[in-house]
Amino acid sequence: MYSNKFKKTSNQKTLLIIVGVVLALLVLLIVLEKTKVINLYSKKQPTSTEAKTTSTAPTAQADFSDGDERLIADTSRNEGIIKDTGGNLTDIPAESQWQKSSDGKITVYTPGKDSVVKNGDTLxxxxxxxxxxxxxxxxxxxxIAQGTLSVVNGNFSGSFDFSTTGTNGRLDIFNSSPDGIESSNTEIPVRFK
Structure with a gap:
């Protein structure tokens, strides 16, 4: 008799838990329907397409306009080059001015960090x-310029030939694998005269 009573109590508890879970899901669905998060009763799309956000940052969307007609920019420009001089090194600055890739495969002697780069200067x-x-x-x-330089007897060199109206920039020297993946990256911030 004790075993039957235990089974009956256990079955009642299980039934109460199942009913409680079903009721909680039902309440959740009703709340989501009333707050228009979901749409259970009709196949229509929600009437509001405005994105909801909790951000307090101002947005430019309320003031957005198409603006005036714009002129098409002239994109015909000659890209600069660095003329390969076959690893011919003339002046090597102090080691403290060199820029090295993290894996040590590339060391750039010139130009130095934040130096002014102009036509005729050497990489x-x-x-x-x-x-x-x-x-x-x-x-x-x-x-404004891109390409490759040959490494001859462990050295590379080239002469800059480019045009720019910019004042600041960056020179990236890197290894480019046949599948286009770049490695041994060395990024040098430069200025233009």
Missing amino acids: SGSSSLSQVSFRLIDDVTGV
């Missing part, structure tokens, strides 16, 4: 790779 360094890739970027146009 030089050493590398354990067979060639290095470069990208010269300004703060107006973006990429």
Whole structure:
């Protein structure tokens, strides 16, 4: 008799738990329907398409306009180059001015960090790779020169030839694998005269 009573009490508790869970889900669905988070009763789309946010930051969307007609920018420009001079190094600055890649495969001697770069200046360094890739970027146009330099007897060098109206930029020297993945990145902030 004790065993039957225990089973009956256990079954009642299980039934109460199931009923409680079903009621909680029902209440949750009703609350979500009333707050228009979900739509259970009709197949129509919600009437409000405004995004809900909890952010208190101001938004520009309320003041957005299409603006005036814009002129098409002239994108025909000659991209600059760095003429490969075959690893011919003339002046190597002090080691404290060198920029090295994190894996040590590329060391850039010139230009130095935050130096002024102009036509005729030299990009030089050493590398354990067979060639290095470069990208010269300004703060107006973006990429103004890119290409590769050969590494000859462990050294690379080239002469800048580009035009820019920018004042600041960056020179990236890196290894580019055949599948386009860049590694051994060295980024040098530069200025333009």
